[in-house]
Amino acid sequence: MKKKVLLMGASGSGKTSMRSLIFSNNPASMTARLGATIDVEQNHVRFLGDLILNLWDCGGQDAFMDSYLTTQRSTIFQHVGVMIYVFDVETREMNKDLEYYRDCLEGLRQYSPGAAVFLLVHKMDLVRENKPVTFGKKHKELQVASGDADITVFGTSIYDESLYKAWSSIVHTLIPNAAVLSKHLTTFAEVCSASEVILFERTTFLVIATSTSATEDIHKLDGTRYERTSELIKAFKHSCSRVREEFHCLEMELPDFTAVLDEMTRNTYVMVIAHDPSIETGALRLNIRMARRKFEQLQGDGHVL
Amino acid sequence: MCCFISLILYVRSGKTSIQQVLFENLPPKQTFYLETTTRIVKHTYDTVIPLEIWDCPGTITVETLGAPLSQFLTIIFVIDIRDLYNQPISKLVEFIVAAYHENPNVNIEVFVHKAEKLQEDDKIENFRQINERVTDRLLDISPDYEQMPLNFHLTSVYDHTLHEAFSRVLHKLIDSLPFLEDLLNVFCANSQSPKAFLFDIASRLYIATDASPVDSATHNLCCDYLQMLNSFGPLYKSASASSSRHRKLLPPVLSVPSLSDHDQESPGRTTPSAGASNSKQRAKDLFYPSAAALLHPSTPGTTLTYHLIMEHLALLAIMPTPVFESRRGLVEYNVVFFREGVQEIYQVEQEARSGG
Numbered sequence A: 001m002k003k004k005v006l007l008m009g010a011s012g013s014g015k016t017s018m019r020s021l022i023f024s025n026n027p028a029s030m031t032a033r034l035g036a037t038i039d040v041e042q043n044h045v046r047f048l049g050d051l052i053l054n055l056w057d058c059g060g061q062d063a064f065m066d067s068y069l070t071t072q073r074s075t076i077f078q079h080v081g082v083m084i085y086v087f088d089v090e091t092r093e094m095n096k097d098l099e100y101y102r103d104c105l106e107g108l109r110q111y112s113p114g115a116a117v118f119l120l121v122h123k124m125d126l127v128r129e130n131k132p133v134t135f136g137k138k139h140k141e142l143q144v145a146s147g148d149a150d151i152t153v154f155g156t157s158i159y160d161e162s163l164y165k166a167w168s169s170i171v172h173t174l175i176p177n178a179a180v181l182s183k184h185l186t187t188f189a190e191v192c193s194a195s196e197v198i199l200f201e202r203t204t205f206l207v208i209a210t211s212t213s214a215t216e217d218i219h220k221l222d223g224t225r226y227e228r229t230s231e232l233i234k235a236f237k238h239s240c241s242r243v244r245e246e247f248h249c250l251e252m253e254l255p256d257f258t259a260v261l262d263e264m265t266r267n268t269y270v271m272v273i274a275h276d277p278s279i280e281t282g283a284l285r286l287n288i289r290m291a292r293r294k295f296e297q298l299q300g301d302g303h304v305l
Numbered sequence B: 001m002c003c004f005i006s007l008i009l010y011v012r013s014g015k016t017s018i019q020q021v022l023f024e025n026l027p028p029k030q031t032f033y034l035e036t037t038t039r040i041v042k043h044t045y046d047t048v049i050p051l052e053i054w055d056c057p058g059t060i061t062v063e064t065l066g067a068p069l070s071q072f073l074t075i076i077f078v079i080d081i082r083d084l085y086n087q088p089i090s091k092l093v094e095f096i097v098a099a100y101h102e103n104p105n106v107n108i109e110v111f112v113h114k115a116e117k118l119q120e121d122d123k124i125e126n127f128r129q130i131n132e133r134v135t136d137r138l139l140d141i142s143p144d145y146e147q148m149p150l151n152f153h154l155t156s157v158y159d160h161t162l163h164e165a166f167s168r169v170l171h172k173l174i175d176s177l178p179f180l181e182d183l184l185n186v187f188c189a190n191s192q193s194p195k196a197f198l199f200d201i202a203s204r205l206y207i208a209t210d211a212s213p214v215d216s217a218t219h220n221l222c223c224d225y226l227q228m229l230n231s232f233g234p235l236y237k238s239a240s241a242s243s244s245r246h247r248k249l250l251p252p253v254l255s256v257p258s259l260s261d262h263d264q265e266s267p268g269r270t271t272p273s274a275g276a277s278n279s280k281q282r283a284k285d286l287f288y289p290s291a292a293a294l295l296h297p298s299t300p301g302t303t304l305t306y307h308l309i310m311e312h313l314a315l316l317a318i319m320p321t322p323v324f325e326s327r328r329g330l331v332e333y334n335v336v337f338f339r340e341g342v343q344e345i346y347q348v349e350q351e352a353r354s355g356g
């Protein structure tokens, strides 16, 4: 299954940086060295085995934007699964940005009416004071510009976990059986006496699905934990690769919880978190090993995993 | 008695950044927004030894320091790696001479800072030049200065060089270092570990390591690993986790009263006990956090282990995965042995400090 993902936005807004951070495990500090994207860079990324993301990273310079909207219009806007439009929060050309954005929405409406639209207010790290207010203003502005189109807006930065939150949410819309996965993860959490189970895609460490449990209200866990976990593991994977090692598995018995992060299927990693002090990492690892076949089977049944 | 470390020299050379990144967990990028220091700011930091760090404004002189230089055990001069000019070098030399005169035993450390700004070749060349010019200038003044214990380090807040350099500075202040190193050597030999570090958890400075040479790549990986674990710690903290989880927790049995007991309010916390034998007995039942990261699944593989040793200290070791997986009991036994050794050393130091 192939899904086309359009990555749009003015030149310099940060499209290629985020793509390289999420899909190539490059650190944020390396993005300054990226060259400008000329026209469209097409990339196929295997995401969860059967699902292939066809990323269209569109240059964004005026000349290209104009041609996307005219002569290349149908090529660009047909068969789109998701359009991501990136706005540099500090841009001085918001009006021009919005104009192109509205034209793109129109192109989508015409050729891919079912496509999901995500708007990223990017480089939020550059906003020094009152981030929520700045973001709120931009959000409203974008909502107005979008008219009755169904949009989702995120504030993002390559320097913190916010990018993972946005992209997890984006890929979530592309996974057909997310609800089924969630159900199985919930059962698995119960078997392990775990408070929570999280499933990650293997290379990006984006969150694919999580267990839903009744105990969640009791624990009141940090609301940013999923994207923070993605960010932490990605950073550590990068550290490992610098010494030509490959991250494989992590177990922790910390003051507040016990957790294991291990391979689930060929394309996924799972993290199991337990708060019950009697649960040991060895038991969790054993449970994961035993659940592997079941989850591989889900994949065999034609589910995306 | 406290160990004073002083960060001295030019305006905007990165002194406050160094202090903040190491001891206040400030992300390196945020140092850009630090305000200029206009007066001396004293910071204390408790690890195996209590540190007092003076962050001085760039305009500081021997006269305006407000304390005799002899009071300091270490003086760190921070110089921007691009400052090859006459004036900064002269100022550095002047200060070194004054410090040495007042206290010939002082450790003088020069951080040639913001090193990441230069390409590898220029970096080495500038470092060499600064080192050479300072040394030449000192020898011009007096040949006696040849014996001066003067150390140069290449540092940057944007990579691990700062941590490595500051760790080395710290080692000179730790009297018990040889004992800690012995314990680490024993641990490594018995656990087939090629490298082990005793880290101060919050600052990610290593207090001691075994006798094998420190390879920067391994040091950096351990630093990053510790950073990840430190970040994970609070992330899945439950508002209602059973108090039994906390009851098992290690209390700061051997901590000094002055140490900040930040989670003193946690309900099930056992009160620190005074007697050493008593605490040792209980140490077996206590819960000590631990973690392990397994690297590349292909055989034999490497495992990075983490074990809490004392309130502020953790043992990080590299070992072959088969040893960790199939001889876990042995590894745990070695950790307990190591922990008891460290706690004993700490206890003795503590008594010496309070008694003497």
Ligand SMILES: Nc1nc2c(ncn2[C@@H]2O[C@H](COP(=O)(O)OP(=O)(O)O)[C@@H](O)[C@H]2O)c(=O)[nH]1
Binding pocket: A009, A010, A011, A012, A013, A014, A015, A016, A017, A018, A031, A032, A033, A034, A035, A036, A037, A059, A060, A122, A123, A124, A125, A126, A156, A157, A158, A159
């Ligand atoms: N401060 C900041 N800079 C960013 C961020 N994302 C990207 N950049 C920088 O923006 C510049 C342009 O990025 P690039 O990905 O080439 O933009 P593109 O033309 O949209 O592909 C690069 O120098 C990046 O380092 C961010 O979140 N914060």
Ligand SMILES: Nc1nc2c(ncn2[C@@H]2O[C@H](COP(=O)(O)OP(=O)(O)O)[C@@H](O)[C@H]2O)c(=O)[nH]1
Binding pocket: B010, B011, B012, B013, B014, B015, B016, B017, B018, B030, B031, B032, B033, B034, B035, B036, B037, B058, B078, B113, B114, B115, B116, B117, B155, B156, B157, B158
């Ligand atoms: N490139 C680079 N900049 C640094 C480094 N350390 C500090 N800085 C920057 O240098 C400037 C001055 O730092 P500050 O700590 O206030 O210097 P101080 O006056 O010596 O205390 C700030 O903008 C920091 O971001 C470093 O290692 N590399």
Ligand SMILES: [Mg+2]
Binding pocket: A012, A015, A016, A017, A035, A036, A037, A057, A059
């Ligand atoms: Mg680009």
Ligand SMILES: [Mg+2]
Binding pocket: B015, B016, B017, B035, B036, B037, B055, B056, B057
């Ligand atoms: Mg300062």
